[in-house]
Amino acid sequence: MSTSQASPEYTLYLFWISYFSGKMQAYLNYKRIPHRCVEPQWSGELLREILPNTGLMKVPVLRTPLGEWLADSTPMIDWLEARHPDGKVIPDDPVQAFFCRLLEDYADEWLWRPALHYRWSYTTDQQALSRRFAETFLSSQPAPNFITAALVRRRQRLIYVDGDGVTAQTRAHVESIYLDTLDRLQKIFEHQDFLLGDKPCLADYGFFASMFRHFSLDPTPSLIMQQRAPAVFAWVARLWNARHDDAQLGHWCAAGELPPGWDAIIGDIGAAYLPYLLANARAWRDGRRHFDITIQGTGYRKLPVVQYRVWCRERLQQHYAALPDAQRAAVDDRLIAANALEPLLADGRIASGLYDDVEPPLCKPRRYGRLEMLRRFFSGTHWRVPVARA
Structure with a gap:
């Protein structure tokens, strides 16, 4: 319509x-x-x-x-x-394109939990952001702003913190996802302007989702970023200001190559994110609404099954299957080294049904x-x- x-x-x-x-x-x-x-x-x-x-x-x-x-x-x-x-952001090189898509998906989905946790678990952050909700897109509600803000805080915490596996037992691990990511990115941006070299790629925009509107702007994670990873803080501003026709932009690294700092991120994907996607997909296939999983030694109980993330796994498998044979061998080497190939392919395709009637x-x-x-x-x-x- x-x-x-x-x-x-x-x-x-x-x-x-x-x-x-x-x-x-x-x-x-x-x-x-x-x-x-x-x-x-x-x-x-x-x-x-x-x-x-x-x-x-x-x-x-x-x-x-x-x-x-x-x-x-x-x-x-x-x-x-x-x-x-x-100004394309997806490389023509199949190896780089696959890993750009993998990092984008990881950054989009795996940083979601810590981003929402910092916003709605810490008093300063939840007060500031709930007030922003009440004064902008909820401003037409009849209730006074302070009541609207209180309702927002309660709803967001129930759904995105309590309802997404953040507990006293998992909180340190949830926060470690953010802290470790800062450390990985800091090492990269100390030596180059963007993730794949001297101009932005798709992976930059994946990480930007959480790093801009949440981690660099919400009070608690912003202070952590400024103190722990100043090069990441600078990258946020640099990417926000980047334009594809800027003569100062350079090139991506050579075809078939990835910057050394990517290995640690791919290691995180193999250790945490892809096993999570596999467990979520199995639970979806079995008709469950929740599932338990241990990730990097931390036990998560009653995580919600997310249909969209079943589709994310399908999509990564499709991109992997589309790789030419020569490039697939190179991708396999990196994925195997990160213990990421098995959870990516285990159980084959588990259909999400999310986009069966629309492209x-x-x-x-x-x-x-x-x-x-x-x-x-x-x-x-x-x-x-x-x-x-x-």
Whole structure:
């Protein structure tokens, strides 16, 4: 359902404090893709325009100049790369392209838990961000701001902290994901401007999602970044300001090669993220809603099964299967060294069913009755509940 007339520019619907909104803003800016940014109201554009056109009450979403609606930052970037080739962020080299996709997926999904933990577990952070919620896209709610902010704090903590496996027993490990990532990135950015060399690649934008809107701006993790990893703090600003036609930008490293600092990150992926994706996919296949897993010696209990992350694993397997034989051997060597090949391929393809009726990032419009609109007004779209697309 799109009644809007074609516009010469894209419209990016976003929240200015949103994880993936910052990623898409930086990417669109780098590519110099004409766009305008709109922060929707919960009971306004989000409910009445974005939901009917995407089936989601989430941002970022993108409306194209032709009136198409796009959602999900990872396939959105693929879609835009094909239509705006200047300043490409995905290398032509198959080895580099595969590992860029692997690091982007890891950064998007595995840094989510610590990013939401720091925002909603620490008093200073939750007070500041809940106030931001209340004064912007929830400002049309009838309750006073202090009540709205308190409700936001309770909801966000229940869903993204208590409901996502962050407990007294797991908290140190959750925070170590952030701290270790800072250390990995600090070593890289002490020697080069971006992850793959002297210009941004897809992996940069994966890490930027959490490192910009959450870790570099929320009070507690921002102070940690400034003190522990100043080169990462500088990279955040550098990537935000990067434009593909800047004459000062250089090149990626030679085809077939990866910077030495990537090995430690791929090691983290093999030790933690891919085993998690495998366990999540098995639980989805078995029809479970929760699962237990021990990651790097820390036991997580009753983690929610996330359909989207079953699709993430499918997609990584597809990119792996598409590698030419010669390049697959080189990829295998790195994955085996990181204990990452087995959890990537174990049990074969476990189908998510997430996008069976639509090709992402394109969205299908859907009609909602009054009762369903009322339900969505109060519940929104839960981040981990399976998505039904009409």
